[in-house]
Amino acid sequence: MTHEILPSGILVATDGMHEPVKALGQQNYIHLTGGIYLPVPMHELSLPQLQDVNRLRDDGFKSGLEQKNDTLKIMVANAVQDFSEDRALTIVDVGSGQTTIAPYFSKISRYVSIDIDPHVVATLNAQGVESHAAENIREIGLNNDGINVLIALYMLQFRIDENLFADLASIMRGHDVMFANLYRIDNDRKEWLRERIVAAGLTIGPEIADTKISPGRQVFWTVAKDQGAADRLAAMFGAKLN
Incomplete structure (x- = not known):
């Protein structure tokens, strides 16, 4: 070898x-x-x-994961744009890495990157992309008009601070939503994530099984302060998936 x-x-x-x-x-x-x-x-x-x-x-x-990642980003962007109903749309890319989700949206009013890696934050800021360190989430001022959508793709399987969801909840309003995939996450880890989401005052929409991209390896969650908002985004993404 x-x-x-x-x-x-x-x-x-x-x-x-x-x-x-x-x-x-x-x-x-x-x-x-x-x-x-x-x-x-x-x-x-x-x-x-x-x-x-x-x-x-x-x-x-x-590997094939990158192609699947692109497929998922397209589907998420389409569902989120339907959900926004032409309201001003701010995308908060949680755990963005240097390959952000911004290009997959045809119209957004603002894009915000959040990452744990200071190199990613510095690189994106140098490119003129608004980027913030994960420890500074509570200092981010999001727009009061339109809708803010937080997206966390292929990152919850990695190490996250146990206060992450409380920090994210602090910048979310009642009708803002979050979309996340849970990739290669076992039941114990899933329950750990669920407990912290609920403790942060957030609710989770109906869990969506992946039947198309990586069946058996991931599920999708929609998260919000308002159960109805989480449920609506879940229904819209489920329609794109199926």
Whole structure:
């Protein structure tokens, strides 16, 4: 096997043989995508490890996940634009990375990136994209008119602060909504997320099973302060999915 173990502990394999688990010595490495393997479960990755994962994916360690990611972004953007009903639309991209969701929208009045990685925040700001560090969420002033939609794609499986949803709830109004996918998240982790969402004063719409993009590997949640808003976005996305 051709491989390299980075200083952060991430394993990079270039043999093209993607196994669910690779064993090296006493360490088992969990396959993430392409030739990227993790020494710990996704939600236990440190910031340096997560930065290495993002860098590797940006540098060309691609897989079918990237195409599925694009498909999901298109469907989410279409559902959100229907939900907005031509109101001024602010998109808050939670865990945006450097490949943001903004280009998938035909009309938005404002785009806001939030990321845990200071390198991502600095890079986007240097490009003229409004970006904020995750620890500063409560300082973000969102628009009082129109509707604010928070989108969290392929990020809840990674390490998040236990106060994330309370921070997000602090900037959401009653009719604002959040869309998230839960990718490769087991029931214990799902319950941990649910408890923190509810504790933040938010509600979850009907869970949507993925029947098209990655069946059996992810589900979708819509989250809001108002149950009706969460339910409406869930119905609109479900219609796009099916």
